Amino acid sequence: MAFEVDTLAREQLVDDYIGRLESLGDNCELGFVLRRLGYEKGGFFRWVSSTPQKVAQLIKSDFHNTYRFENLRPRNQKMVEDTSSGISYHSDMHSRLENGSWQFIADEQSRRAIHGKEIEKLSFLLERFRERLKAKNTLFIVKRNNGIPRDAIEDLVSALRTHNRSCQLLEIKLSTEVTPPGRVTRVSDNLQVGYISRFAPYDKSDQMEFDQWISVIRGGLAGA
Numbered sequence: 001m002a003f004e005v006d007t008l009a010r011e012q013l014v015d016d017y018i019g020r021l022e023s024l025g026d027n028c029e030l031g032f033v034l035r036r037l038g039y040e041k042g043g044f045f046r047w048v049s050s051t052p053q054k055v056a057q058l059i060k061s062d063f064h065n066t067y068r069f070e071n072l073r074p075r076n077q078k079m080v081e082d083t084s085s086g087i088s089y090h091s092d093m094h095s096r097l098e099n100g101s102w103q104f105i106a107d108e109q110s111r112r113a114i115h116g117k118e119i120e121k122l123s124f125l126l127e128r129f130r131e132r133l134k135a136k137n138t139l140f141i142v143k144r145n146n147g148i149p150r151d152a153i154e155d156l157v158s159a160l161r162t163h164n165r166s167c168q169l170l171e172i173k174l175s176t177e178v179t180p181p182g183r184v185t186r187v188s189d190n191l192q193v194g195y196i197s198r199f200a201p202y203d204k205s206d207q208m209e210f211d212q213w214i215s216v217i218r219g220g221l222a223g224a
Helices: 007-016 029-038 052-060 108-134 150-161 210-223
Strands: 021-023 074-075 078-080 087-090 095-098 101-104 137-141 168-174 184-186 193-195
Touching: 021 029, 029 137, 029 210, 052 087, 052 150, 074 095, 074 101, 137 150, 137 210, 150 168, 168 210, 184 210, 193 210
Parallel strands: 021 137, 137 168, 168 193
Antiparallel strands: 074 078, 078 087, 095 101, 184 193
16 A cells, blocks of 8 residues: 555644755755745755765854855766765756766856855855754754664764754655555654655655655654
8 A cells, every 4th residue: 555644734834834844965855845835935054965974064063154156066967066075966057968077167267156156155054054953943854775883873963063062953764564655753852753665866866755755754853
């Protein structure tokens, strides 16, 4: 039988709780879940490509040197990598393949103009994220398709706790026979784990198990 969440549950999630969620990556899958719920407020990590280790390190550094122009290099056609953190962002500084490597299309002057607009937006999202770090009711959510090592999760919790000792992190993992899709369990005062049957492919991150995501989000919010 298909896993389903009723329409009323979805509407209540949007109306009452959705603003408490904050994505920590590792890609855009949760961002697309929020989009299907009609929630379009930006988040610093909502549309990035990252790892929990890189996110933890960036939070610990207080986002030092984030998105400086000289640290950006092409990642793919529509993304750039910040070499200071290893995190990649969607950008209008587009690239193309030349002799097997990605090269910027626009000249430096044009890219600096684009960068100026993008850093202004990122600075706004960063200040909002700093506020969310300190807020008592924020539920941070993290996933990685091939799983997250336990020490990396502990390091991420530690980074969050430097800003708020009562922080709440929901890790999304693949379900098993004893942890079926939709279940949420508490691991520690700061950590919960929610289970879904599969993650969306990285190249099709909008093709998620939507109802299972809704169920674990509701469970995580109820336990936060």
